[in-house]
Structures are given as structure tokens and as C-alpha cells.
Amino acid sequence: MKSKAIIAGIASAFLFAAVSLMAHHSNAAQFDSTKRVTMKGEITKIEWTNPHAFIYVNVKDAAGKVVNYSLEGFPPNTLLRTGWSQKDLKQGDVISFEGCVARDGSPILLAREVTLADGVTKKWWGPMQ
Amino acid sequence: MSKFMNAVVLTIFASSVLFAQAPAAAIKRTADGKPDFSGIWQGGGISASGTTANIVPAGGAAAPAGRGGGAGAAGAAGARGAAGAAGAAGARGATAQPGALPTQPPMQPWAAEKSQKMKNIDDPTVHCLMPGVPRVVGMPFPLEIIQTPNKIVILYEAFRTFRVIPTDGKKVGGEAAPSFNGDSVGHWEGDTLVVDVTNFNGKIWGPGNMKVTSDKYHVVERYTLVGDTLEYRVVIEDPGVLTGPFSPNPTILRRPPETRIMEYECIENNINLSSIVQ
Numbered sequence: 001m002k003s004k005a006i007i008a009g010i011a012s013a014f015l016f017a018a019v020s021l022m023a024h025h026s027n028a029a030q031f032d033s034t035k036r037v038t039m040k041g042e043i044t045k046i047e048w049t050n051p052h053a054f055i056y057v058n059v060k061d062a063a064g065k066v067v068n069y070s071l072e073g074f075p076p077n078t079l080l081r082t083g084w085s086q087k088d089l090k091q092g093d094v095i096s097f098e099g100c101v102a103r104d105g106s107p108i109l110l111a112r113e114v115t116l117a118d119g120v121t122k123k124w125w126g127p128m129q
Numbered sequence: 130m131s132k133f134m135n136a137v138v139l140t141i142f143a144s145s146v147l148f149a150q151a152p153a154a155a156i157k158r159t160a161d162g163k164p165d166f167s168g169i170w171q172g173g174g175i176s177a178s179g180t181t182a183n184i185v186p187a188g189g190a191a192a193p194a195g196r197g198g199g200a201g202a203a204g205a206a207g208a209r210g211a212a213g214a215a216g217a218a219g220a221r222g223a224t225a226q227p228g229a230l231p232t233q234p235p236m237q238p239w240a241a242e243k244s245q246k247m248k249n250i251d252d253p254t255v256h257c258l259m260p261g262v263p264r265v266v267g268m269p270f271p272l273e274i275i276q277t278p279n280k281i282v283i284l285y286e287a288f289r290t291f292r293v294i295p296t297d298g299k300k301v302g303g304e305a306a307p308s309f310n311g312d313s314v315g316h317w318e319g320d321t322l323v324v325d326v327t328n329f330n331g332k333i334w335g336p337g338n339m340k341v342t343s344d345k346y347h348v349v350e351r352y353t354l355v356g357d358t359l360e361y362r363v364v365i366e367d368p369g370v371l372t373g374p375f376s377p378n379p380t381i382l383r384r385p386p387e388t389r390i391m392e393y394e395c396i397e398n399n400i401n402l403s404s405i406v407q
Binding site: 047049050051052054074075077078080081082126 | 174175176257269270286385386388391392393394395396397398399
């Protein structure tokens with residue numbers, strides 16, 4: 001029982017812990033900087049949240065299968081200070097984005113740049129580390 | 130020449146005389162003659178420039194995308210000898226002597242081993258806990274200094290924390306529990322504000338690769354206006370962890386483009402655990 005409690009404790013620690021800042025992202029471990037892709041898709045959800053903002057996008061692969069990708073970005077305050085407005089993104093917009101794929105193949109992208117529907121490109125995240 | 134123009138010329142002349150009489154450093158001063166630290170500063174991070182232009186360093190190497198702190202988190206350069214580092218000592222007007230102390234933490238063997246084994250998930254800030262002093266100073270978010278004649282308040286956007294620092298050398302408010310930011314008492318040594326910080330809780334990481342601290346952790350900060358920048362140096366002591374004091378490279382705080390301190394509630398959506406368990 002005791003060990004179960006410990007395991008539960010560890011599990012919940014992992015559940016609630018996460019990256020507080022890009023300061024502590026182990027991006028090199030999670031993403032492969034040599035595998036950069038450009039994708040296009042429709043925004044399904046936007047989270048202007050701390051410690052990081054996320055855009056979720058439905059992307060159709062060659063076989064027509066739709067996969068929902070999450071694009072992690074700078075904190076909202078940093079995005080505001082570097083030229084973003086929350087009005088730039090809304091559900092249903094089609095955007096294209098360039099970034100590095102996850103090493104484990106999960107549908108998450110370290111999205112360096114996002115090109116909005118009007119053709120304007122902005123940094124969603126900095127270079128890989 | 131019109132009266133108006135006369136007045137303008139006279140004003141310009143008077144201003145130039147005033148400036149000519151200003152101290153050599155020509156730093157901004159408060160009404161009581163102290164260096165004026167008021168306003169918004171930032172030690173690191175991409176938004177310091179208001180653009181993302183500076184996130185790609187020369188040579189194309191990957192930049193720390195606003196990675197919290199860097200040298201900023203580290204903090205300091207050798208301001209004084211070990212005795213001076215102990216706090217209130219030090220001659221008035223003494224200037225910092227970078228390099229007088231090691232820039233890397235001289236850790237006791239057990240502490241060096243423990244620091245090396247630390248992973249991202251062990252970092253208190255990954256759990257949205259406060260980074261403490263001096264790491265908070267170099268975070269990639271602005272801070273605001275509110276200065277009064279006998280007190281300085283620093284509002285840090287990062288981790289929405291703050292510090293209240295008496296600048297007359299008098300500790301106020303009685304006893305406080307050990308904490309992430311500790312207790313600060315400041316005094317002026319010439320144009321440098323020296324802040325002695327004690328009463329830490331032993332739960333924070335120190336600067337650089339000092340990833341363990343004890344309740345004996347002790348920071349002496351030195352804030353000096355250098356032109357348009359605020360130079361920040363620290364000396365770190367911790368008899369529970371270190372074999373002697375050290376002083377990492379200084380942090381240069383700059384005025385970011387016009388901004389204000391905004392809310393940063395770290396725990397709001399702290400979901401990305403796959404990248405920290407590595």
C-alpha cells in the first residue's frame with residue numbers, strides 16, 4: 001500500500017508539474033531540430049495561457065486523415081511584446097506554420113513561425129535549443 | 130527676438146548649466162540625490178528589445194529563446210572579499226571588483242554531486258515556485274522598481290513576485306519565516322545600492338549550476354546605474370553548500386521598449402510535462 005501511495009504521489013507530481021518557462025524547456029530532448037516541417041491547417045482552439053500559449057490545428061495528411069497538432073509558443077505577455085495581438089488568431093482560421101517535430105512522433109510542434117490567413121508571418125517561438 | 134524665444138534660449142542655457150554641474154556619471158537622480166532606479170527594467174529575454182530580432186545570435190547557433198536568466202539568473206561579479214560579502218561591511222563608495230571572487234560556485238563535494246544530478250523537473254520554477262534571488266532578476270520578463278527615499282519596491286512580472294527593500298539599513302517589520310526571496314536590507318555605498326539578503330528557506334536554486342541551497346544561503350546584491358543600464362552584481366555565500374563565496378558574471382538590466390508589468394500566472398496551464406521529464 002505504501003508503495004502504491006508513493007507511486008500515486010509521483011504520478012500526480014508528474015501530472016501537475018510542467019514547464020513553467022521556456023527557461024526550463026528541454027527542447028532539444030523533446031524536439032528534433034533537424035526535422036523541420038511546414039504544415040497548414042485550421043485552428044480548432046487557442047490558449048493564451050501561462051506559462052505558454054498554445055494553438056491547436058487540424059492538419060490533413062496525405063491520406064486525408066485529420067490530426068490535431070498543438071503548437072506551443074511563448075508566454076502571452078512575450079507574444080504581445082513581440083508584435084502579436086490576441087485578435088490575430090481565431091478558431092476556424094487557416095494558418096500555416098513551420099517548426100520542429102517531436103522526437104516521439106506525437107502531434108506537437110515547436111512552432112517557430114506562424115503565417116496568418118492574411119499572409120503575415122510572426123514568431124510563435126524562438127530558435128531551437 | 131521675441132520674449133518667447135528669449136525664454137527658450139534662457140531655458141536651454143540654464144539647462145546646459147545644470148547639466149554641466151551634474152556629477153560626471155550624469156545619471157538620473159532622485160530629489161534627495163540618490164541614483165534613480167525607478168521604472169521598468171529587464172535582464173534577459175527576447176521581449177527586452179520589443180522584437181524577436183535578437184533571438185537569433187550571430188553565427189546561427191540556437192539561442193536560448195528567452196531562457197530564464199542566463200547570466201542574468203546568475204547574477205553577479207565579485208564585489209568584495211569574503212568578509213565584505215558577509216553583508217553590511219564594506220567601505221562607503223567601494224566599487225565592485227569583477228573577478229575578485231570565482232565566477233563558479235565552489236561547492237562542497239556532496240553539493241556538486243547533487244547539483245549535477247538535478248533534472249529539469251527538480252527545478253522549483255518548473256513547478257511554478259518562485260526562483261528566488263538572484264535568479265528572478267534575470268528572467269525573460271520585465272521588472273519595475275518603485276523608489277522612495279527610504280525604500281525600494283521591486284515588482285517582478287516573472288512569477289508575479291515582489292520584494293520590499295529598506296534602503297536606510299534598517300530592517301523593519303519584525304521576524305519573518307524563511308522564504309524563497311528571503312529578507313532584504315539595503316544601504317547606499319556611494320551611488321551603489323547594496324542589499325543584504327538572508328533568511329532563505331533552502332528550497333531555491335542558486336545561480337548557475339548551484340542547484341542546491343541551504344538555510345544559510347546569503348546574497349549580497351549591488352545595484353549601480355551605468356549610463357542607461359542598471360548593473361547588477363551579487364556575491365553568494367552558503368556555508369551549508371559552498372566552500373567559499375563566489376560571484377557570477379554581472380547582469381546588465383536594460384530599459385525595454387515601453388511596456389508595463391503584466392500578470393504572469395505560471396500555474397494556469399502548466400501542462401507540458403513531456404519536455405521536463407527528460
